[in-house]
Amino acid sequence: MTSATSRATTGRTRPVAAWLPLAVVLVTQMMIVLDAAIVNIALPDMQQALNIHPADLSWVINAYTLAFGGLLLLGARAGDLFGRRTTFAAGMLLFTTASLLGGFATAPGQLFAARAAQGVGAALVAPSALAILMSLYTETKDRTRAIGYYTVVSASGAAVGLIAGGVLTSYVSWRWVMFVNVPIGALVLFASRSALPKGQFRRGKVDVLGALLSTAGMTTLVYGFIRAAADGWSDDGARLSFAVALLLLAAFVAVERRVSEPVTPLHLFADRERSTAYVARLLLVAGSMGSFFFLSQYFQIVLGWSAMKTGLAFIPFPITIFLSSQLATRVLVGRFGAKLVMAAGMALSTIGLLMLAQMGAHSTYSELVVGMVVFALGNGTAFVPLTAAGIANVEPKDAGVASGLVNVTQQLGGSVGLAVLVTVFATAGDGAATSAAATSKAKDIFVTGADRGLLVAAVLLAASLALVLVAMRPARKQEAVVEKPAEQLVLEAEPA
Template sequence: MTTSTSVSSPNEEKTAARRRLLVLGLVLTAQLMVVLDATIVNIALPDISSALDFTPTGLSWVINAYTLVFGGLLLLGARAGDILGRRKVFLGGIALFTVASLAGGFATSAGLLLGARAVQGVGAALAAPSALALLMTMFPDAKERTKAIGYYTAVSIGGSAVGLISGGMLTQWVSWRWVLFVNVPIGLAVIAVALRVLPETARRPGHFDLAGAITSTLGMTGLVYGFVRAASDGWGDSVTVTAFAAGVVLLAAFIAVELRASSPIVPLRLFANRDRATSYVARLLLVAGMMGMFFFLTQFLQDVLHYSAVVTGVAFLPLTVVLFAASQISARVLTGRVPAKTVMAGGLTLSTIGLLWLTQLHATSGYTALLFPLVLFGIGNGLAFVPLTSTALRGVDPADAGAASGLVNVMQQVGGALGLAVLVTVFGSASRSAVSPAGASAVERAQHAFVVGADRGFLIAALFLAATVILVLVAIRPQPKPAASVETSFDGRPDAATAELDADVEELRAATAHA
């Protein structure tokens, strides 16, 4: 009996360890799909525009149709995992995402592609929260969970670079359609393995705040559509005015719904804390500027500098490398040693300078004119993201932890969509009024108009970030020094790296809590 126990226990532990590794691989793969799908199509935008006859302003919807729905339904997806079971919701989300990717790859018109992108957003909103929750469930040991979270964070940050590079390769070597088709075999593999290894989680009683999710998503869509429509048809256009009016009415209805709902998707009391509300707005503005930069630079590199799709993807690699490095420095070195307010303001200032630098681009600019602004922007964003996140979650009541964490991601998605819509409007107005040099050919006139519009877009994006710097300096209150109870190093000083690692675990655990 003793011998049998000694043999079976290690075997059972090995089986459990293999299962945990499979779950980790599944979650990382699913997260990579969700993250890179926000950037992989960027490289394909010029080819998509030509194939499906998108207008320059309408092209922004290829990005916004995904991010708006993803952000708008993210908290509802988290709640669905709690109520229906996370395994079931995860599988449903991945299946929906996979089918929508297949449909988008076969799209023969702009409308069909945008519809498929919106459905992809629904699938991502269902899969992403449940994936993280399942990861936390499968790694109960703190040390193993910390390692798993480290991999998850690396994939979340590096996914944008993977999307840009793989998007370039697929677009150039096969077709733009494969930036969508590539999700199909990956999604099918994830589903096949998930059916074998993923455990089901207990269901929790609760209610779906469908009215809140629908009014908020449609309200933001109305505002975004109004901006994009204004870029092509003017501010006096009846459809533009109607879109803005509908957006405002729906967002007002959303607030009314949340005030009355028994289980609101967004507890409005979260915005009562000045620091937290400021961090949400700051994140929205920061991502608004970043999405505009990706959108315009991708087209600038291919349409003006005539880079191939592959080279265009690689051109963004330095940005991702320095962003990741700066975020690690912010989390492991600066946290606990430098006030969060100082790190936020300093990082946002660097990002602002980088965007202002990009306003000097012209049709004959080389890559070096982009490289240094990109590096500066990446360093600034990397430094600012960590303290922005910790400020958004600091002091949150445990009952609101899930909603507070979810709002961080919602602000990121909505900020990207709304910011891009505003910048596209500015771009459209500036490019139409651009005066081409005398004797310029048709191609030169088109390039000149694009550069003028893009430069103006970069300027407004820089103003977004400049406003964020002022907001942080004025509204964020100085935080007291870390408590003495923080774990200490051998020389008795607080171990900031340990404290930040624990904070990361708590923040990610909160993201899986009841929304």
């Protein structure tokens, strides 16, 4: 990466400057995405060790993704105001410390709080990391390769987390899915001092009220779904949660329209391509979360596999995602256009989930792996143009916020999607929630609920496909988008 110049080191170009900034950003992104999934394999062990109520089990995931997604834009704004390297370091320190405390948790509340603190740290780190990456690699070829690697890490991180979770849970303890972040985080924190540019401070205000309203609104919305999963749709608490969530989110929009420096500049949604990419990404991730959540428990509860074997079962995911994303970056987008590639990827993902929704209590891995590969092939293909579209046509002053919105849609999509799918699972399974029980009846109930959940996940992906087909403009020719760096980034992709 020749354009990662001496700005990242000591004023003189050295070999380390060519790869260290990229390595720091990619390892950071892998930690952030991986941490949303690594706990999936450990959920049965966590439930037994800490006596977590089955209906509350999804909070192990949602406490992280809600804090992350809800505060991401605040983190992006903080990076713009206080310097991206400073914000990055503060977030990484919090993320690492929370990981350590979560590993020592002895009660459900302690674990949920640690996961939420991890999410806050990730919200400070993620937008600064992507904005730094875009500023370091200014030449088209270098930026193409950098965002290609970034997209691969983002798309495959969840699957890698499942594999790592299986290894750690089997050979050490579920606590190590938290502890593993500590040495990696410390190393990244140390390396970032020399690898990342310091950045500049500038005057401005932080829209704390907007950030709190959006986070509270999304958290209340997810709580409503979780409450409905446990107590049914007629529960007064669930209905009240939905009503309060709508009020909070409406207040959030009102605040953002009035403040001078909003945490979410609403004008970013004025571009049809970009706003469509945000919503499509949210729906795609919302549906995708179900595959990891249900399959990781299906292998352990129904098939009786160990955590290690379950983790290894997901190996086809990162391999397929890597290969398909590279193919999309280097060949497909330039030849067929971003819209067609997005649509094809979403269609494949939908088909893959429909195949997985046919699993039964006696299904074999060989029957399921075909659907897994088709699903992963679609995700790897769709995420590349979606990432580029999410940061296209953005003014330099909004680069951090636009980068944050890419991650916001991913994290909030995962949180809300998982809450919806868990609710569908519980109601379809005759009110039963996820459990580590292995009785014949429990297996049948789990399979019934999981199949229904995966079917609804496929509907969410089909909705993202329909949105892209209806709202996205036909892809322009490559020479016509020279003024759009983010699109050009993908359209001019070449082999590394």
